[in-house]
Amino acid sequence: MREAALKESANEVRRMRKWKLSQIIGFVILLLVTITMLSPVWFMVTTSLKTTKEMLVFPPTLIPKVFAWGNFSELFTNTDIKFGQQYRNSLIVSIFTVIGTIISSSFVAFGFARYQARSSSFLFMLVLSTLMLPYPAIMIPQFLLFMNLGLHDSLLPLILPSFFGSAYMIFLLKQFFSTLPDELYNAGRIDGCSEFRLYWNLTLPLAGPALATVAIFSFIWSWNDLLTPVLYLDSQENFTLPVGMAAMLSSKFRLAPWNLLMAASILSVLPIMLLFAVAQKRFVEGIVLTGIK
Structure with missing residues (x-):
């Protein structure tokens, strides 16, 4: 019995050593990957x-x-860069894009989630099918439309499309709205709520996690967008950050100001990091809840 116990104890020690060795190897691998990234x-x-x-x-x-440290202040004082104005333009475009996407997409998603019509499934599939359209397919018609409206070289062509909904955001919000119980809406109707109040005062306050997800995605896509501003913006005063940072490599500088570009990159990342830090909890909840359905 004693020999068996000693043998079992020795085996347990060997297993612990192997486990600690595997942990050390795994830690080293993760450390190397982290340093590389x-x-x-x-x-x-x-x-x-x-x-x-x-x-x-x-x-x-x-x-x-x-x-x-003067590299950061030079971004705002150098008249050839106009970084402060471009930063403001990006904030304006991104904030209004978030507002437009949330309002339009949530309104459409509420209709698809709460009202069943004979052709609602077909219309929903038709909306989702627009996800398969690459942007170059609609780029030229959209450009001609805004040119004829006299909106070229302004921020409006970057903002207005968001007020007509996003198929991806409609899908996310529709999945979340469908999880809300019908009894909640029946109680609201009994209390005298109109259909719009059911949407505005009942659905939207309960959709915080899903709306946070939509807001973060919309802000990041709009903030990092380069192609659309390049199409519509000509004057440096109207440039957004991606276009302005690309223009810093132009011939105005004797050599590429990589130190200024890196400083601009740090400042351009801060709003995204701040937004994610503030809405991280609701963002994770929104991803989980919209995938449950």
Whole structure:
């Protein structure tokens, strides 16, 4: 019995050693992957704090010898860049895009989720089929439409399409609205709520997680969009951040200001990080709840 117990104890020790060894190997692999993925971020931060002279040094320095904090202020003071105005343009476009997407997509999704008509399924499939249309297929007709309306070189062509709904957001919100019980709406009708009040005062307050998901997706897509602003914007005063940062590589500069570009990249990432930090909990809830149906 004693020999069996000692043998079992020795086997248990060997298993624990093997388990600890596998944990150490796994930790090392994860650490290497993390360092590899964070290396571009480190390069972006360090380059943004380098002077123009140090930026051209090869091989590049891992830590700046002199921290050039003035790169961030130069973005707003250099009249050739107009970074502050472009930052404001991007905020205006992204905020109004979020508002338009939430209002239009939630209204359409509410109709598909709560009202059953003979052709509602066909109409819903027709809306979803627009997801298969690549943007270049509608790019030219949409461009000609806004040109004829006299809206070229303004921010309106970047904002107005969001007020006509997004098929993907309609699908997300419809899945969430369908999970709300019919008894809730019957109680609202008994209390005298109109159909619009059922949507505005009953559905939207309960759809916080789904609306947060829509808001984050819409903001990120609009904030990072480069192709659409390139099509419609000509003057530098109307540029959004992606176009303005691309224009920083133009011939106005004697050499590419990579330190300023990296500083602009850091500032351009901050609103997305802030939005996700504020709405992270509801964003995760929205992803989970819209997938349950």
